[in-house]
Amino acid sequence: MTLTSILPRGHREPPTRRRTQRGFTPADPLGALAILSAVAVVALWVMNQGGPLGLTTPDRAMGSLGQLTGLLASDLMVxxxxxxxxxxxxxxxxGHDLLTRRHRWIGFASFWLMIAHVALFAAERVLRQPAAFLEALVRLFVTDSWMLFATVGTLLLIMVVVTSIRAARRRLRYESWHLLHLYSYAGIAATFPHTFTDGADFHETWTRVYWWCLYGFAFASALLYRIALPAWRSLRHRLRVESVHVEAPGVVSITAEGHRLDRMRTxxxxxxxxxxxxxxxxxxxNPYTLSASPTDDRLRITIKAAGDGSARAARLTPGTRILIEGPYGTLTARRRTRPRMLLIAAGIGITPMRALLEDTAYAPGEATLIYRYGEEEHAVFTEELRAIADRRGVELILLPGPRRANTSWQPAGPGHLGDDVQALRHLVPDIDRCDVYVCGPPAWIGAVRRAATAAGAHRDDIHTEEFAW
Known part of the structure; x- marks a missing residue:
């Protein structure tokens, strides 16, 4: 293992600053509103179905619980x-990473509630008509009002959930997975009508108003922020490819020029x-992080070929029009609360770190970058990083070589610095006074987070961005 340090940290002692206590943020009411919506759904069920008092016979119990699980599944889908x-x-x-994880957890919870909803109503029909249960099930899933749509929608949602399981995602290209994932919108839309025609909880006017508002808010949000706003920004800023530059085998940087890009506050x-x-x-x-600080008329991204979409990037020609959604993500200097910065990157995860290193406010000696990569030929931005380090007084630590183990963040080799915790303490003795920014593959990020926490970093001072889908 080779350890290269450029401009070691000087003896200047940075000013001590206490970690800012977390105050009220817009995130605080979000969880409460989500819980409140589920409580409201249960309250509606109790008022319309009688709650536990309505579970007087096996078939009524199946139907009532089926109604509850269906309502909760619908609420979580929204x-x-x-x-x-x-x-x-x-x-x-x-932050996008946390939203994505919670979206996944809520998705699986909604899926199992939906499966319970279907199974409970099927059991109710069988209990009510044991002698003609096949006919009862056909009516339930096919011939009753809007039930065929609901059945098709349920099958679409099952397909989306199955392809979202980690083992299945590994076998799919990102583009294929993303296309299949879009069918969830069709699935939700197909299951929507039967709730209003068949659901007992939708017979009261005020109950209908509640659900119409809930569905309407979700639909309007998706339409406005997923379609209308990106379309308006793309038309307004008129982005085009300015240049394509090869950084390493399979890695290219694309510089895009546009109009009044500062208005996006990227x-x-x-x-x-x-x-x-x-x-x-x-x-x-495809999601790509900025690899250079944004300017009034240019954005730069760096792409590693990993699928059809990313592989096409090397073939782009100057003048190609670009549509954008964003900016997204919270791996920014706005999250800083500590006097020092420690940036740790692996592979193509260097892209946001290079941008952060370029324009974040810090004094010489207050920033350290640790960059781990497999082979010298695959290292990205090493010359640019050295230039920034020389100009701004950054301690630059390059750690080439294959990864030591799946549970370690360090490269293998005879010159390693002990276990993961010892290595971080050796390289950054005052890690407890740092904001720690980490970007790379998910498993590697987990290893860095564990080591940094054990070495003394506060978990709220560790900021991550996963390069995965």
Whole structure:
């Protein structure tokens, strides 16, 4: 293992600053509102179904519990849509990574509630008509009002959930997975009508108003922030490819020029969803992080070929039109509360770190970058990083070599620095006074987070961005 340090930290002692206590943020009411919506659903069920008092016979119990699980599944489906509707203040409050994880957890909870809903109603029909249960099930899933749509919608949602399981995602290209995931909107829409025609909880006017408002808010949010706002920004800022530069084998940087890009208030560390209008497949967007600080008329991203969409980037030509969604992400200098910065990156995860290093406010000796990569030929931005380090007084630590183990963040080799915790303490003795920014593969990020916490960093001072889908 080779350890290269450029401009070691000087003896200047940075000013001590206490970690800012977390105050009220827009994130605080979000969880409460989500819980309140589920409580409201249960309250509606109790008022309309009689709650536990209505569970007097086996078939009534199955039907009533089926109604409850269906209502909760619908509520969580709406919440899923809202979480990833790209609502700006929601994105800023929680961060895209956290929203994505919670979207996934809520999705699986909604799925199992939906399965319980279907199974309980099927059991109710069988109990009521044991001698003609096949006919009863056909009516339930096919011939009753809007039930065929609901059945098709349920099958679509099952397909989406199955392809979202980690083992299944590994076998799919990102573009294929993303296309299949969009069918969840069709599935939700198909299951929507039967709730109003068949659900007992929708017979009261005020109950209908509640659900119409809930569905309407989710639909309007998705329409406004997933379609209308990105379309308006793309038309207004008129982004085009200015240049394509090869950084390493399979890695290219794309510089895009546009009009009044400062109006988007983009910060280093954020990402956009990019669509290059270069031919078939343009409609499938890909998330790429800025690899240089944004300017009034230019944005730069750096892409590693990992699928059809990213591989096409090397073939882009100057002048190609670009559609964008964003900016998203909270891996920015706005999260700083500590006197020092420690940036740790692996592989292509160096892209947001290079941008952060370039324009974040810090004095010489207050920033350290640890960059881990497999082979020298795959290292990205090493010359640019050295230039920034020389100019701004950054301690630059390069750690080349294959990863030591799946549970370690360090490279393998005879010159390693002990276990993960010892290595961090050796390289950054005052890690407890640092904001720690981490970007790379999920498992590697987990190893860094564990080591940094054990070495003395506060968990609230560790900021991450996963390069995964």
């Amino acid at each position: 919440l899923q849509v809202v979480l990833l509707a790209r609502i700006p203040w929601v994105e800023r409050a929680w 910060a280093s560390g954020q990402f956009f969803i990019w669509r290059f209008l270069d031919g078939p497949g343009w409609s499938r967007g």
